[in-house]
Amino acid sequence: MAIDPNISEPRRVEIATVAVREAQAQKTGGKPMLDFEGESTPYIDYESIDVLLSLQHPRSPVHDEMAFYIAGQVMELLFKLAVTETRAATAHLEDDNIPAACKLLRRITKIEELLTTIWPMLETITPADFKGFRDYLGTSSGFQSYMYRALEFSLGNKNRAMLQPHRGVPSVYPELLRAFESPSIWDVTAKLLARRGYAIDPDHLERDVTAPYQPNASVEAVWLQIYEANDPANELFELGERLMDVAAAFTTWRMKHLVIVERIIGFKVGTGGTAGVSWLRSIIDHRFFPELWTLRTVV
Ligand code: HEM
Numbered sequence: 001m002a003i004d005p006n007i008s009e010p011r012r013v014e015i016a017t018v019a020v021r022e023a024q025a026q027k028t029g030g031k032p033m034l035d036f037e038g039e040s041t042p043y044i045d046y047e048s049i050d051v052l053l054s055l056q057h058p059r060s061p062v063h064d065e066m067a068f069y070i071a072g073q074v075m076e077l078l079f080k081l082a083v084t085e086t087r088a089a090t091a092h093l094e095d096d097n098i099p100a101a102c103k104l105l106r107r108i109t110k111i112e113e114l115l116t117t118i119w120p121m122l123e124t125i126t127p128a129d130f131k132g133f134r135d136y137l138g139t140s141s142g143f144q145s146y147m148y149r150a151l152e153f154s155l156g157n158k159n160r161a162m163l164q165p166h167r168g169v170p171s172v173y174p175e176l177l178r179a180f181e182s183p184s185i186w187d188v189t190a191k192l193l194a195r196r197g198y199a200i201d202p203d204h205l206e207r208d209v210t211a212p213y214q215p216n217a218s219v220e221a222v223w224l225q226i227y228e229a230n231d232p233a234n235e236l237f238e239l240g241e242r243l244m245d246v247a248a249a250f251t252t253w254r255m256k257h258l259v260i261v262e263r264i265i266g267f268k269v270g271t272g273g274t275a276g277v278s279w280l281r282s283i284i285d286h287r288f289f290p291e292l293w294t295l296r297t298v299v
Pocket of ligand 1: 068075140143260272277
């Protein structure tokens with residue numbers, strides 16, 4: 001799962017300064033540029049648009065498959081961005097820079113909201129449309145999304161079994177393993193609280209970060225203290241709320257996925273080997289940053 005796989009060739013790089021842009025606008029009289037040298041445009045070169053738009057290969061003759069296919073690809077791109085931002089926010093917390101982390105947590109929430117807005121487009125695929133191309137998916141399933149797993153690992157949902165599907169994929173496994181073995185943003189947040197003088201259990205701070213996360217009473221007690229003070233000027237309170245935004249938006253995405261799956265395939269089994277909706281229901285109760293959720297019953 002290289003976050004930046006160097007699969008495509010490096011493109012023509014062009015740097016344009018303010019002076020270059022102003023001269024250009026003068027030349028075109030403020031109108032768009034229409035003539036470019038060579039066999040490309042600067043836009044194609046900058047974002048590898050031609051490569052990106054050559055990656056759609058629906059397998060069936062069914063028209064609606066393209067909508068499903070592109071929705072999946074768009075979600076994968078957004079998972080990638082969410083992973084990138086989570087890593088950066090985690091590094092800011094390791095550096096005790098809470099405002100910088102909060103800025104990126106806001107962005108991660110917006111990415112998740114964007115991900116959730118993609119589901120309604122898929123609601124236009126009817127059960128019969130989906131049935132028309134479902135066989136062509138073979139045993140492929142979003143369950144095998146390594147970028148989604150990287151996001152879960154970096155936010156704190158560690159489950160070693162989720163590495164297994166990717167063991168045989170050399171371009172994916174080492175990076176995914178690194179995400180699994182690295183402390184999650186929630187582990188790093190506990191350490192930050194301890195550095196700020198809050199009483200977090202030493203055992204919890206030294207926990208095996210690859211083990212499934214177990215909610216911790218000292219973590220909840222510290223957050224409860226911060227939440228009871230209810231002080232918007234406290235940057236830790238701000239951090240708690242921004243993390244909560246991320247956790248809640250993630251759960252909303254999962255819930256919308258569950259509803260759309262039931263709407264499209266009812267209670268049929270999944271392509272990835274699960275019982276389908278009933279299996280998805282069994283995982284929907286998971287919450288990132290669980291102590292931030294449980295303290296709400298106490299506050
Ligand atoms: C709209 C048609 C869709 C249906 C009917 C559907 C169905 C399912 C089912 C049944 C599962 C359980 C695993 C299995 O047996 O396959 C699943 C898991 C999953 N799907 Fe979808 N899905 C759809 C679209 C998508 C899209 C567009 C994405 C975006 C990449 C996606 C991402 C996922 C992920 C990440 C999981 C694993 C969830 C987890 O383990 O927490 N699904 N899906």
